[in-house]
Each structure stands twice: as C-alpha cells, then as structure tokens.
Amino acid sequence: GAVVSQHPSRVICKSGTSVKIECRSLDFQATTMFWYRQFPKQSLMLMATSNEGSKATYEQGVEKDKFLINHASLTLSTLTVTSAHPEDSSFYICSAGGVLETQYFGPGTRLLVL
C-alpha cells in the first residue's frame, strides 16, 4: 500500500506556542489530504480537507484561524496549531488520497500542551 509519513511523531510544547505538523505522501501524489483529531478512547474526527493549491475546507466547529493548513505540493501538507492550549492536546492524524481514491493514513502525531 501507499506510504504516508508524519513528523514529528510526538511533540510537547508550552501553552501559547505554535506547533507545525508535516504530512507527506512518500510514493504517490496526493491531490487531497485530510486532517483528523482523536482524543483518548474516542474515534477519529475529521478537522479539515485540503486540496493541493487551494484553501482547506474546515468541518463545523473547527477554527480555521487556529488550525492553519497548507497544502502547497502534491506530496506535502502541514497543520499548524497556533497559540496551543492544553485542550488542544490530542492525537493528530493525516491521510492522503489521490487517483487511487482509497485514503492512506499517517502514523499520527501526539501533541501535549503544558
């Protein structure tokens, strides 16, 4: 199957700082990337959908000014959590899809905001 990587795998930051998470499709071109968030013992919740070269589409209740998404190339999307607070601590997971249509997921990034 197709491979998607995320970096970093885990990050600890102080409240008020910004954190950037990278998502890369390693062996295919991803026209669409998705960002999910998962709190402990809960299912994945979609945050936003990004298409290469255009603005991301955010799900209801997700603040676009807080969760900045950039999808500048067919192999890279970034999620920046701005002014992070403890309630933003979560497991962030990206997925990528292209002409294959099936989505392939990254390994996730665990964010802890102190």
Added chain:
Amino acid sequence: DAKTTQPPSMDCAEGRAANLPCNHSTISGNEYVYWYRQIHSQGPQYIIHGLKNNETNEMASLIITEDRKSSTLILPHATLRDTAVYYCIVRVRTGTASKLTFGTGTRLQVTL
C-alpha cells in the same frame, strides 16, 4: 454517507478466524463498504473495500450480503498483532478521495 452499526467488542483465539460484522441497512446503490483498522496509538490502516461482490486480499476477506444491508470482515487466521479497533465505513466513490466518517468500530482482542 450511510450509517453503520458494529458490535463494540469481540474476542478471538489466536489462529482462529475472526468474523467482524457490520450492519449498513440504509446503504445506497452507489456506496462502497470500506474496512480500516487502528492498532493502538497508530494511524488507521486500510484493509479492504467492496461494492457487492465478495472480495479477498492478502489481509482479509469481505463478504457482502446479497441485499447489501450487511457485511462481514474475515481475518482467516487471527494473530495477536491483529488486536485493534476495526472500522466499517460506507461511502460513495467519486473518483477522488473524499472524507471518511468513523464510527466507534469494533475492538477486537486476539488472545492466546
């Protein structure tokens, strides 16, 4: 996309077949059935998908009933590494990737 119903948890002995059911009684004619699994603290892994015919790959088999209102994912010889949460998702294939709506899934515990 149609809603799915799965049992919250199941146990399976190692080496035995694990049969995971999914109900999708409101599925429409152009919706496919997808299965993903999530091992603890990892991203979901694609397993298999199908429309109406049974499908098999190196990981699993997917059996879809004739009326398409339910399906079963079969892991023929479960191992401890198959312990995970299994998600059944139905969605329309549009020609491009589109969002997946995850339910609560089935937590499969494979035991010795």
